[in-house]
Amino acid sequence: MLVRIEHTTQYEYSQPLLTSTQYLRMTPLSGRTQAVETWNLSTPGASTFEWSDQYGNRCHTLTVNKPVSALKVKVSGLVRTRNTDGIVGLAPSELPTELYLRETMYTLCSPAICDFAEPFRKQAESNLIDALHAIMLKIADTVTYSPGDTHVHTTGAEALEQGSGVCQDHAHIFCAICRKLGIPARYVSGYLAADQEHEAHAASHAWAEAYVERLGWVSFDPTNRSSATEAHIRTAVGLDYSEASPIRGVRSGGGVETMHATVAFPGQAQMQSQSHSQ
Structure with a gap:
């Protein structure tokens, strides 16, 4: 099955976010159950560095070094999956x-x-x-x-x-x-x-x-x-x-953080969303 994925996570802050370091595990790898045809990570206003952890996960470190009022993380791509009976x-x-x-x-x-x-x-x-x-x-x-x-x-x-x-x-x-x-x-x-x-x-x-x-x-x-x-x-x-976890890290400043995440599978008429504040 060919699956198109669009996953957007939007953070809004009540005060300027001064700095932030987040660890992203949002990039699938090809293997027995799936083949990644295309994949893109977008983090406007933030820098990222790619690395692999001890489990072989493809990870990115996201860094914000200047004050911002919002932060957006988006991944999208095409993955061809296979039925392997689990x-x-x-x-x-x-x-x-x-x-x-x-x-x-x-x-x-x-x-x-x-x-x-x-x-x-x-x-x-x-x-x-x-x-x-x-x-x-x-x-x-x-x-x-x-x-x-x-x-x-x-x-x-x-x-x-x-x-x-x-x-x-x-x-x-x-x-x-x-x-x-x-x-x-x-x-x-x-x-x-x-x-x-x-x-x-x-x-x-x-x-x-x-x-x-x-x-x-x-x-x-x-x-x-x-x-x-x-x-x-x-x-x-x-x-x-x-x-x-897809996103995990620390921040300085920002006051109250409000997060809204959406996952869409274009062509499958399905949208998922989640919001929370902390």
């Missing part, structure tokens, strides 16, 4: 899979996470793929998709305990449960380009991948109760949201 495989260069067993602040194994994970242990030992699908579906049944109930700092354990959250929370819970069971798992950020029954969408999407012997990385999207399809476009991976 199998991502292995990249030519991979970190040791044991790294993806590490707990993070977002994926701490709370008593609730441990209790959730334990019933799947025997199944995971006998049929890992079936167990992973069962975990994915149980998360979807237990944690209702409800935008606004959580925020970017909510942990997987907190979302599980309150019984609601968004795709970021589903991915964190999945990773935490897998790691408790000794299964390497990682967080994935990207886009979902087709209407799905259970996804109300924000400015971007998140899901998870688990490592399975002889298959490599296999994707699981609890929010949509399925493995990743040709509608999923991967932009970054990491241990959790903090390492794979």
Whole structure:
């Protein structure tokens, strides 16, 4: 499937923004599940420097060195996706899979996470793929998709305990449960380009991948109760949201920041948007 993506993030400030350094992970890479045909990053009034992180994500450091009242970040391009039944495989260069067993602040194994994970242990030992699908579906049944109930700092354990959250929370819970069971798992950020029954969408999407012997990385999207399809476009991976979020950084000045993000898939009659102030 050929997908055209236009993702614009606009920041407005109540006072002059003096300086800002942001780390962008908004550039997809070609691989087994997708081929990037064109991609462009635009940041008017700011400079960018391209680099790759330890996970192989293509990153950019955005720097603002003079006062501004607004900041715009836009990415756009064409990505041709493939249906691989959720199998991502292995990249030519991979970190040791044991790294993806590490707990993070977002994926701490709370008593609730441990209790959730334990019933799947025997199944995971006998049929890992079936167990992973069962975990994915149980998360979807237990944690209702409800935008606004959580925020970017909510942990997987907190979302599980309150019984609601968004795709970021589903991915964190999945990773935490897998790691408790000794299964390497990682967080994935990207886009979902087709209407799905259970996804109300924000400015971007998140899901998870688990490592399975002889298959490599296999994707699981609890929010949509399925493995990743040709509608999923991967932009970054990491241990959790903090390492794979599209935009993350620090600023000086600016007062109150208002953010508005839109994601459009021209030709598919679909627009997604998200706004917040802080």
